[in-house]
Amino acid sequence: MKKKKIIHIAQSAGGVEEYLYMLLKNFNSNDYENILIVSEDYKEQKDRFSPYVKDIYIVPMIRNINPKTDIGAILKIRKIIKKEKSDIVYLHSSKAGAVGRLALLFNFKVKILYNAHGWYFNAQISNKKKIFFAIIEKILAFKTDKIINISQSEYDSALKYKIASRKKMCVIENGIDFSKFKDSDKYRSATRKKLNINEEDIVIGAVGRLSEQKDPMTSIKAFKIVKEKYKNAKLLFVGSGELEDKVKEYAEINNLDKDIIITGWVDCVEKYIPAFDIAILPSKWEGFGLVIVEYMACDKPIVACNVGGIADIIKDKDNGYLIKCEDEIDLANKIGILIKNKKNSEKMIQKNKSYRKKFDIKNLIKKHIELINSL
8 A cells, every 4th residue: 555645844943843853753654654844954953854754855944934035935845745746744833834835725635734833923922913923824724624733722822813613623732752761860960070060069950942932031030049049059051042142141241151051952852951950941932841841751840931831731839830921030939949848849750750641752643643544
């Protein structure tokens, strides 16, 4: 029997890249073969993805709206889809969702799946922009067979903005490959040694892009408050991004530069999270917050912002602490409680050991195969 082709299209890297990698690595159905169409952000990741896909195409795509680049991407994607004679096109994130569906405008044979990986109209943008992007999503939804939401809150948000009918949408919660973290404990000492962190130091860690969404400035401002009481505290950012220089400047002005570590981009977070004592995610918006499940997998107490899909994973004072957005005092206070109260931290960690099973990658794969087979 001839295998059915699924073309995955993605523009943004970061969390979407990790999601795609885990999905493709664990998607073992013999009935399908996968093909990737990605932006130039993935150029250095081709070797990482190549064992799990038949082909990889690099197409110039950028996040911002640019008519010349966008039209070029639409035409190239249209040509690839025609060449590959795909059965299903799976679009990942809003930009790929837009150019992909426009490329398929007059193609009525291909089934289209769309996963926004976090609706952009939930970002901290003006109401005019929220309405604009919601209207765009609503129009493009007509050219979509199924819309996948990564959390219940994302699904509820899509209904609120009337993006599509309940029948056209579903929820497939994010998941991680827990086997990747089975030996994570052995990396604690090695990573601390590599980063010149002493064993007695208290490491507050954050994984993610140093961007407006992840709000590293609130992290560093909270750290300044924590540092006044706990002289052996360190702040570890696992990632990089456009706000890196601003973070470094703040650290230098406030004499924190010796206590702040920025690793740059890594593709092995399972080696870095074990070095944390406390894990934080003070995002301004999140569709899901996949890294929280990775924190859980490494048995770390968690403080995160009460936004989007995060509230679907963390129940305040039960398996972690939820804080208000952009509130460095609240963040510093919750970090201080976890440093001071080890029994409370351990209680939250134990809660997460049973709770995290819900987010196993096996559940995500099973639901995807069921959905694809139903098309």
